[in-house]
Amino acid sequence: MLLLASCTSENTRRHIGISQCSEDIWRDWQNAEMKLEASFHEDVQLSFATAHDDSRRQTQQIDSLVAAGIDLLIVAPNQLQNVSPAIDRTYDSGIPVIVFERKTDSQKFTAFVSADNYEMGRQMGTYIATYIGGRGNIMEVMGLKGSSPAYERHRGFHDAISRYPGIHIVATLQGDWTEETAYKATHQWFANSETADGKRIDVVFGHNDRTAMGARRAFEERGHPLPLFCGIDGLPGEQGGIRQVRDSLLTASYIYPTRGDLLLQLALDILAGKAYDKETLLTSALVTHENANVLYLESEEVVRRSQRLERLQRLASGYLRQLSVQRTVTVLACGVIGLLLIAIVLFYLYHRGQVNIRRERVLNNLWNLNVLPETQEEPPTPKDAAGPETTEDSETPDTPEDTEPTASAIAAMEDSSPFIARFREVVERNMSNSELTVEDLAAEMHLSRVQLYRKVKTITGSSPVELLRTARLNRGHQQLLTTDKTVSEVAYAVGFSSPAYFTKCFKDEFGMVPGEVRK
Ligand code: FRU
Secondary structure (H helix, E strand, C coil): CHHHHHCCHHHHCEEEEEEECCCCHHHHHHHHHHHHHHCCCCCEEEEEEECCCCHHHHHHHHHHHHHCCCCEEEECCCCCCCCHHHHHHHHHCCCCEEEECCCCCCCCCCEEEEECHHHHHHHHHHHHHHHCCCCEEEEEEECCCCCHHHHHHHHHHHHHHCCCCCEEEEEEEECCCCHHHHHHHHHHHHHHCCCCCCCCCCEEEECCHHHHHHHHHHHHHHCCCCCEEECCECCCCCCCHHHHHHCCCCCEEEECCCCHHHHHHHHHHHHCCCCCCCEEEECCCEECHHHHHHHHHHHHHHHHHHHHHHHHHHHHHHHHHHHHHHHHHHHHHHHHHHHHHHHHHHHHHHHHHHHHHHHHHHHHHHHCCCCCCCCCCCCCCCCCCCCHHHHHHHCCCCCHHHCCCCHHHHHHHHHCHHHHHHHHHHHHHHCCCCCCCHHHHHHHCCCCHHHHHHHHHHHHCCCHHHHHHHHHHHHHHHHHHHCCCCHHHHHHHCCCCCHHHHHHHHHHHHCCCHHHHHC
C-alpha cells in the first residue's frame, strides 16, 4: 500500500514557469486563463513570477524559476534587450521557452505568440485620422521604452498618421504602460508646456487603455476641454476597455488578446513532443462605438461563463484535495494496521516459542523425557486404557483450547513437581504391565480417572496415556542401548503387547526403528 501511495504521477508532472513583466488587469486575465486551462490537465504545476516592470528583477526571477526545476518557461520580456540574456540561458539549458506578446532581441525561443502590434498601431492611426477628418493634434502616450509593443505600436501609428498632412503629433509622453505614469506625465506636460493650455489636443492615443485613461484623468483635473481618448487592450469586464468605449470614456480601443488558454495548451503540446507552430499570430479587432455594446454584452457572458468555470474548478480541486487526503489517510491506516498485524503475529510466534521452550524445559525436568509428546487428547472415555493398543484407539482430534500450553499451565507445572514426580514413579513402576489402564494409575494416585486426566493434562499439556507411552518408549530406547535384549523382549519388557506396534510407535517417536538404535 505504501509503495502504491508513493507511485503518484510525479514522473508525469509538468512544471511550467510563467514570468510576467507586469502586474495589471491584462496580466490578471491572462494568468486566470492559464490557471483555468491547467485545471483541465492532470499534474500541471504553474509557478508565476511578476517583475513589476523591472527588467533586472525579471532576470532574477527567470533564473530562480529555472533553478526551481521548471520544465518550460512562458515569458513576456519587460524590455527587448535587458531580459534576453536570461531567456537565452534558459533556452540554452534545454528548457523550452515560449515568448509571448513582447519580443526578445534573440532567436533563442521555442515558440512565439502575439498579436500584430505594428498593425494595431497602424489601424488605430487610420481610424483616428479618419475620425477627425484628417486634421488635428495628437498626443501619444507611449508604452515602456525598450518594450517591443511600444516600439511597434508607435511605428504603426506614425506610418498611418504620416499619410495625413493635416494631423500633427504634438506631444509624445512616456506612459510606461501604467495609468499612474501616464497621469503624472500628462500633468507634467501641462506644467512644462507654456502653451499647453492654449494648445488644442484633439486626440490622445495611449499605447494601452490604462495610459489613455490616466491621461484622461489629468485632462479632467486640468479642466482642459476633453479630447478623444483611444487606447489598446479592449479587455472584457467592468474595468476593461470595451466597457470604457461603450460608456464613451474611450472613443476606441483595440482588442489585444490575452489567450492564456492557448499559451498553456501550446506549452503542454511542446512538452508532450507534439507538433506545434513556432509562431502564432493572434487575431484582434478594433472596438468602437459601433460594436462596443454588442462586444460588451458578449464579454459579460464570457465573464459569467469563466466565473462559473472557475467555481466548478474550485469545487473540483477541493474535491480532489479531499480525495487525496482520504487516500493518504487510507494508505497510512492500512500501513499502520498491516504493521500492527505483523507485530501481533511476530509477538504471538515469539510468545508461543517461549511458552513451548518453557514447557519443554519444565516437563523434561519433571518427567525426565527427551522428547515432548506432540499429540493431545480430549478428556478420556471410560474405555481409555494405558495399554498401547487401547491408547491408539482412544486418541481423538485436538480441541482448540487444548492445542497450546498456556502460561498458567506452565506455572501449574512448575508448582506441581511433587505430584508429577509421584505420577512418574507410579508409571515407571507399572509400565511393564501391558494390561495397565488409566484407571489403575488413577487408583494408585488416589484419584478418579477423570481427575487424573485433568490434572496431568493441565500440568503437562499431555494426557496420562501419552506420558505412559512416552515413558515406555524412552525406557525401551534406553534398554536397546544398554542391554542385549532383542527388540521383542524390550517391547514386552516396557509393556507393549505387540513388538510390531512398539516398532511403529518407536519410529514415530524417534524417527528410526529400534533395530537402527541397536546398531
Ligand atoms: C499589460 C500590458 C498591456 C499592453 C501590453 C503591452 O501588462 O501593459 O496593457 O497592451 O502589456 O505589452
